[in-house]
Amino acid sequence: DAKTTQPPSMDCAEGRAANLPCNHSTISGNEYVYWYRQIHSQGPQYIIHGLKNNETNEMASLIITEDRKSSTLILPHATLRDTAVYYCIVRVDSGGSNYKLTFGKGTLLTVNP
């Protein structure tokens, strides 16, 4: 089974880029990497996902290494509202609509003024 490892906490200055790493060294070919975040006392919120290629959307960028054993979520200009716990999730598709999810323990990102 895939495993994900994330640092428990990180700090970032407001306006600077926040780079959140995730190690998923046991990942295999058909496993997607998803990132969600959870702001205090709210439900998780989808951010971005990818398989092999780097991805970018209006919220963030996802950089996946060539060997796919790690990835980095980048918030290009962090704001105070980005303070949250960020979860790295590996999803294994096992055919049809079946899949298995492996969650990291999450990284608490604190954006400081």
Added chain:
Amino acid sequence: KAGVTQTPRYLIKTRGQQVTLSCSPISGHRSVSWYQQTPGQGLQFLFEYFSETQRNKGNFPGRFSGRQFSNSRSEMNVSTLELGDSALYLCASSLVTGFMGMHEQYFGPGTRLTVT
């Protein structure tokens, strides 16, 4: 459009009892997924229902069960409660299941279950 609602928001039960939690998805959403969140284990996937059928299941004992009704509302049941079942139980809804559903999931506020 109303968001995902969960009831009750807080619940206290004693060991050995059983509990039923409810989740009403966003109107039109047919998939409901349940997650458990604890300080020790973090977020864990329980199961997903789509069109009244369980589509996926995480690694939880049979004490955890669920169902989905024709209006897409879902209930989760935990029997013979243990202290370790104390957690925030989150549900999420999406239009479709599987790959296309995960990045379109919307989460509810959760039900905080305390087992004493």
